Amino acid sequence: MPRTAVVLQHDPTIHLGNIRPVLEEHGYALRVVDVTTEDVDAIDPAEADLVVVLGGEMGAYETEAYPFLEAEQRLLRARLAAERPTLGVCLGAQLMAAALGERVYRGATTAIGYRPVEPTDAGAASPIRHFAGVPVVQWHGDTFELPAGATRLASSSDYANEAFAIGGHALAVQFHPEVTDEMHERWVADGYNELDEHAIDADELRRERQRHSARMQEASRAAFSEWLRGLAS
Numbered sequence: 119m120p121r122t123a124v125v126l127q128h129d130p131t132i133h134l135g136n137i138r139p140v141l142e143e144h145g146y147a148l149r150v151v152d153v154t155t156e157d158v159d160a161i162d163p164a165e166a167d168l169v170v171v172l173g174g175e176m177g178a179y180e181t182e183a184y185p186f187l188e189a190e191q192r193l194l195r196a197r198l199a200a201e202r203p204t205l206g207v208c209l210g211a212q213l214m215a216a217a218l219g220e221r222v223y224r225g226a227t228t229a230i231g232y233r234p235v236e237p238t239d240a241g242a243a244s245p246i247r248h249f250a251g252v253p254v255v256q257w258h259g260d261t262f263e264l265p266a267g268a269t270r271l272a273s274s275s276d277y278a279n280e281a282f283a284i285g286g287h288a289l290a291v292q293f294h295p296e297v298t299d300e301m302h303e304r305w306v307a308d309g310y311n312e313l314d315e316h317a318i319d320a321d322e323l324r325r326e327r328q329r330h331s332a333r334m335q336e337a338s339r340a341a342f343s344e345w346l347r348g349l350a351s
Contacts (some may be wrong), residue, residue, distance in 0.1 A: 128174030135296035158189035163196035171210030211290035228259035241271035
């Protein structure tokens, strides 16, 4: 029987990207759940072999405006308590932290662009080591407190918590290693209001993509392939 992966998606433009082929190559059958329209509470928290929680434009704390965020946190709280494999990306990482009772909040800066992240000593012994020296896509202004019992795997000049692990079953990244060139171009084209607000040049972001994307794609494949192999073993 194939392994199953439930993917919680908040926006069709913020999808699995380059993680999709890695999951498929490792034998996962994918079920993508649009959390804005589907009943997250109907998902058995422990049933899937893997749950992946993707990014989104909302904050994890905006539960009044987006009630499905509470349902996601309930699912994640139960799943993490059961030590079932879970991967969070950007908002997904924040929701994992919130599900474990930690504060998610607006940060001091909005990070947009290809930025380096620095693996910690623990990160250097984990799949996150593949991102050492590789600028990765950042597009967020929120951050979170590190959950109790979690291991910090990477930091950046803007934010202390760029990646963390919980045991061998949960991995969370604040950055966006999943972003393909096509996804990035869509984000840049659609995000002109936000870019103007922060005085960010869209063409400079495109030049960054030309310089850094290929290496990030390789690092993403290496990191997530290694992590999935660890789950299988």
